[in-house]
Amino acid sequence: MKSLVAALMLLLALPALAKPLALDELSVAPLMNGQTIPPALVKTLAGKVVDLNTFLAGKPSVIFFYRGGWCPFCNSQMGQLKAIEPKLIEMGFQLIGISPDSPEKLNASMLSQSLPYTLLSDTELQAMQAFGLGYYSSARITERYMSKMKLDNLLRPTPDGDMRLVLPVPAIYITDASGLIHFQYVNPNYKVRAAPKLILTAASLVPQP
Template sequence: MKSIPALFRYLLSTRLTLSLLTCLLSAVLIQPAMANPIATDEVSVAPLMNGETIPDIQLTDSKGKSVSLKALSTEKPTVFFFYRGGWCPFCNNQLGQLKEIEPKLIELGYQLVGISPDSPEKLAAAAGERKLDYLLLSDANMEAAKAFGLAFFTSEKTTQTYLSRMKLENPLFKTPEGDERLVLPVPAVYITDTQGLIHFQYVNPNFRVRPAPKLILTAAELARQQG
């Protein structure tokens, strides 16, 4: 294919009319981006930012019931958090930290919602084992993670390690090169109002680092003041 400057010179040499030349150049320059909704790695994700609105995605709760994120967010301000799964020790620690601050979040008028690739059955087991009262949703097909810009392909080594050691049953996804890889969400926290508008987001490619509970509470308080 000709480069843009070479193509421009070629079109001029054919003495095309200005209007036709403009149309042809527009067709070349203004092409829709064929972006892969799953990032190549955890540092290449493009998450939703403050001021954007959360997508209307249907997920499944621990009882197998379909839940709309958009409808859920209209009920009351929401703290959404994405985690890798109940097999992850850092995620389990976060689940416990959020349980501790949930009463305060409720006082502020919030609901707490966790989203992970875990199946509804695993969510139910985790909630029972840890005595969690907040809502957990299954994103097994990574639709929410992709829509929030958090989904990424793990490396071949990581995929094999997690599948063998953690006995994960997560579905595998094909990379653009045709390799089958495990896809995970970058851990994240989003605070939204009843319009689904994002007031705060914390996204960290380092899965070992999660936001401090105090940071989440402070952000929630400030978001309520803005609302």
């Protein structure tokens, strides 16, 4: 009974915590250092709905948002993170990737790249909105990506009623065991990602319990 009440309270709180989708990638308002990870519902590879905070389970974490397994820049970054994951684990961190890809596509990415770390699905955009990273792609980009990349992402209506593809600005967040953000790297230029050395250096400066 208590767990049911807690779940209902979380669902009621989520709309109030979600930030509106930005009109473009330059207008996002991401969470900053010193803030804590908000509640957000995501899906596991098996399609199970979980609260991100519960999934983090009070463990220092490196969380990265990426556009999807169809993005070559994202795939390159995922490979770089795979290379440094053993060092992050040694430092006490878990590595978690979040994208709007469906659980099925996440499974495909895991298999194709032999990824050992956790991927979570944000098809409902709750995580990217809670972090202030979600934005509407332009009409040109929406048409191009949906046709050439064969995406199955659901289009969302803009305030003007246009149906657009919603993506997260790629980002890295490093938190301590309490969910407090100690480092964030958010770059509207999706071609530029945080260097592995920068991530390891920032993680090394996070106080451990």
